[in-house]
Amino acid sequence: MINLDKISLDKETILNATEEIIRRFGPDKANITDVAKLLKVSHAAIYRYYNGKTDLWNAVTERWLTRLHAPSNNILKEDSPADVKLSNLLESFVEAKHHSAINDPEMFANYIKLAQRSMEVIKKGIEEGINSIEKVIVQGITEGIFFTESPYQEARSVYLATSVFIHPNTFEDPDRKQNIESVINLLIKGLKNSN
CATH class of the missing domain: 1.10.10.60 (Homeodomain-like)
Known part of the structure; x- marks a missing residue:
């Protein structure tokens, strides 16, 4: 209050x-x-x-997304190998909205409505997510763990492959956790494959 x-x-x-x-x-x-x-x-x-309701609602949505992804920013600062860091980062991304939906379902529902109207804010959030993944992939290339000539494109693909799990329709799936782990493991194996 x-x-x-x-x-x-x-x-x-x-x-x-x-x-x-x-x-x-x-x-x-x-x-x-x-x-x-x-x-x-x-x-x-x-x-x-x-400058009006749209501007204010966008600011509320942006702040919510910033709070939601704060743990992800901490993962980027961790002193851990890129494969471990990427796994932690992706799990953080896909679980953030799930935790929000469980802990504050009323506001989560409101933010989903707000986000649907704040496409510029959402696009910015997606780009920030892709850039975070790219940083970890570049770290992995430097460490000799990951092999790719286009880290940004790979980061975008990784983001798209895991984004299905941020949708509320997946939250009730009893196999959700196992599915997330399987997809993340597959993506990391693909980045480690030098062929």
Whole structure:
């Protein structure tokens, strides 16, 4: 709950209030006026920070994706061989949304709706994921573990091959964990194959 005593308006405060409003009303019914009322500021005050509802909803979605992928960024900093790091990174990618859906199903459903409208934000998130995988593949090439002449293209293929597991339709599959491990192992074997 937002503390309204002597509130200092900034982007973070607005995003927190927007999340609370989206939680209450859902992304379709929530609006900037609701956010302004919660913060006890004028509608125009929100516009000093965000250029309309789409801009604000995109910022909320982007922040959610950033939080979701924070563990992945920590994996990139690990001091481990590229094959281990890639396996950990891919598992982190595919499990992040699954954990969000389990831990906060209401907000997860709202964010899925928001994400469908925030294609530029989603494209940026996908590109960041591909770039993270590419970094690990380049590390693997340097270590002599992975063999490829086009790390970016391989990273894109790896991302696409595992992206099926981030879809909510896969969350209830009893074989999900085993399927994820099988796909990741197959991809890593392919990167290690020098032929």
